[in-house]
Amino acid sequence: MAWTADQPLIALVDVHKSFGKTEVLKGITFSVAKGEVICVIGPSGSGKSTLLRCINALVPIDRGSIKVEGQEVNDPALDKLALRRKVGMVFQQYNLFPHKTALQNVMMAPIQVLKQDRKEVEERAHRLLRKVRLQDKASSYPGELSGGQQQRVAIARSLAMNPDVMLFDEVTAALDPETKKEVLVTIRELAEEGMTCLLVTHEMGFAREVAHRIHFTDGGRIIESGPPEEFFAKAKDPRTRQFLSQIL
Amino acid sequence: MRAPPNSTDLPVLLPMARPVRASEIGKVELGRAGLWAMLVVAAIGLIGEARAAPSDPGLLALLWKWAPLIFQGFLFNLLVSFLSMAIGTAAGAVLGLAQVSLLPQVRQASWFATQFFRNAPWLVLLFYCMFLLPFEIRLFDYVIPLPAWFKATIGLALPVMANMAEIVRGGVQSVPAAQLESAEALAFTRRQILWQIILPQCVTRMTPPWMNLYAILTMATPLISIVGVQESMSLTRAALNAEGRIELLVPMYLMLLVWFFLYCYPIARWTIRLERRFAVKI
Ligand SMILES: Nc1ncnc2c1ncn2[C@@H]1O[C@H](COP(=O)(O)OP(=O)(O)OP(=O)(O)O)[C@@H](O)[C@H]1O
Ligand SMILES: [Mg+2]
Numbered sequence: 396m397a398w399t400a401d402q403p404l405i406a407l408v409d410v411h412k413s414f415g416k417t418e419v420l421k422g423i424t425f426s427v428a429k430g431e432v433i434c435v436i437g438p439s440g441s442g443k444s445t446l447l448r449c450i451n452a453l454v455p456i457d458r459g460s461i462k463v464e465g466q467e468v469n470d471p472a473l474d475k476l477a478l479r480r481k482v483g484m485v486f487q488q489y490n491l492f493p494h495k496t497a498l499q500n501v502m503m504a505p506i507q508v509l510k511q512d513r514k515e516v517e518e519r520a521h522r523l524l525r526k527v528r529l530q531d532k533a534s535s536y537p538g539e540l541s542g543g544q545q546q547r548v549a550i551a552r553s554l555a556m557n558p559d560v561m562l563f564d565e566v567t568a569a570l571d572p573e574t575k576k577e578v579l580v581t582i583r584e585l586a587e588e589g590m591t592c593l594l595v596t597h598e599m600g601f602a603r604e605v606a607h608r609i610h611f612t613d614g615g616r617i618i619e620s621g622p623p624e625e626f627f628a629k630a631k632d633p634r635t636r637q638f639l640s641q642i643l
Numbered sequence: 644m645r646a647p648p649n650s651t652d653l654p655v656l657l658p659m660a661r662p663v664r665a666s667e668i669g670k671v672e673l674g675r676a677g678l679w680a681m682l683v684v685a686a687i688g689l690i691g692e693a694r695a696a697p698s699d700p701g702l703l704a705l706l707w708k709w710a711p712l713i714f715q716g717f718l719f720n721l722l723v724s725f726l727s728m729a730i731g732t733a734a735g736a737v738l739g740l741a742q743v744s745l746l747p748q749v750r751q752a753s754w755f756a757t758q759f760f761r762n763a764p765w766l767v768l769l770f771y772c773m774f775l776l777p778f779e780i781r782l783f784d785y786v787i788p789l790p791a792w793f794k795a796t797i798g799l800a801l802p803v804m805a806n807m808a809e810i811v812r813g814g815v816q817s818v819p820a821a822q823l824e825s826a827e828a829l830a831f832t833r834r835q836i837l838w839q840i841i842l843p844q845c846v847t848r849m850t851p852p853w854m855n856l857y858a859i860l861t862m863a864t865p866l867i868s869i870v871g872v873q874e875s876m877s878l879t880r881a882a883l884n885a886e887g888r889i890e891l892l893v894p895m896y897l898m899l900l901v902w903f904f905l906y907c908y909p910i911a912r913w914t915i916r917l918e919r920r921f922a923v924k925i
Binding site: 451453475476477479480482483484486488490492493494503504507508549552553556 | 819821822824825826827828829830831832835839840843844
């Protein structure tokens with residue numbers, strides 16, 4: 396059965412994952428439609444990073460199903476590389492390649508992985524760096540960039556693969572308030588352009604503004620979900636309320 | 644009353660000396676001590692010359708006479724060091740990468756091989772190679788001879804390989820796991836990650852210990868004289884036997900020591916410089 400754009404782009408059903416004896420994900424079910432922006436919030440250690448890693452097969456799951464554009468991720472015969480070409484991911488610690496310039500960081504994967512024409516890729520890379528407002532840093536090495544600048548290069552690097560969905564894992568957690576804003580603006584622009592985004596974040600103000608839906612996780616389960624107005628105004632579960640009262 | 648300049652006993656009033664870093668002291672002192680040792684040994688040699696009977700040719704003249712031959716032997720030591728290093732580096736790189744393989748059997752086997760050759764005396768490995776390797780290899784119709792010096796080169800390459808494997812393994816593992824993860828998320832293959840992302844990052848870190856290994860190997864090359872390969876050491880011994888003059892012993896070995904020193908010391912200095920440069924950059 397072919398996947399069509401009206402079906403969820405990502406669909407998780409009863410996803411379970413354990414590391415040794417500790418069960419990190421205890422049955423996660425939700426879906427992300429094309430063009431949707433979904434925020435996942437929750438206390439530290441509740442399995443948010445693990446959840447994102449499962450979606451692009453960096454971590455195998457034990458039970459349940461994850462479908463990306465209709466393709467089952469929990470399948471031994473899965474073409475992981477094909478999946479990862481569709482799913483972009485940005486990490487908290489940027490993880491740029493320190494031996495390459497900003498421009499080279501952006502160009503590397505399209506040239507090596509997608510085998511695209513270098514000239515075309517270079518043009519696109521410049522365009523992407525302009526989009527994240529770093530056109531004048533193209534030849535800087537990561538070590539010469541601030542945290543916020545590195546994170547924006549990392550976003551451009553991911554976008555260079557033309558992914559269908561972007562996963563953001565607490566991408567502003569290591570940044571100070573000023574640089575945080577630069578990165579959040581970049582992500583919001585992406586969201587407004589219609590990019591499908593799944594974000595793990597502690598930025599409640601940001602989540603309230605850009606998210607279509609918010610999921611609150613604790614102890615490996617989704618405790619509460621809803622559109623932001625509803626979620627922030629009338630959270631029902633005491634755990635959600637407690638978390639929100641701590642963080643707001 | 645004003646004290647005239649430089650006549651004070653108070654240390655605070657003396658001009659300040661240039662501060663010397665601890666690491667610098669060690670090196671400067673070592674270098675100086677080495678030079679002093681050579682001068683002393685050379686002086687002993689010259690005293691010996693002064694005492695020699697007037698009819699005999701002088702010690703310096705004898706040194707001069709034998710120097711070209713021994714120097715050829717020294718060049719042969721260097722040749723063996725190049726070859727051993729090349730073979731050991733190539734094999735060690737493979738062995739080191741095998742230690743970070745995804746297959747547990749490959750990982751364990753290469754770990755064992757590395758530990759075995761790294762913790763064996765070099766001379767014992769050399770003996771094993773001399774006796775276990777055949778003197779020729781038959782490949783279909785071709786007969787490839789394996790001369791003694793080549794077997795000795797292999798013998799020295801084995802410990803180099805094991806040490807190189809450790810350098811490579813350490814280098815690869817020094818790259819943060821997050822680098823690997825973000826490369827995987829960008830759909831790079833394992834092979835691309837290794838060659839494009841991990842190795843370029845750790846080559847700089849692996850260079851100083853690799854150069855250090857080379858210097859150690861070069862200084863170990865006279866070991867091959869023990870298994871009967873003619874090089875600078877055995878030629879020096881032969882020259883001494885031919886002249887039969889006991890007072891020639893010290894200056895002649897000194898000459899050899901100086902050559903090794905002049906070759907290895909700059910490598911050591913360069914290694915330290917690189918180490919410092921990379922330490923600043925990373
Ligand atoms: N590779 C792993 N091996 C073993 N345990 C792991 C591994 N990765 C994560 N864990 C454990 O799984 C649990 C959830 O981790 P995860 O990083 O997903 O939480 P998180 O919600 O992202 O937390 P944070 O907000 O601190 O980033 C933690 O207890 C962590 O120790
Ligand atoms: Mg996390």
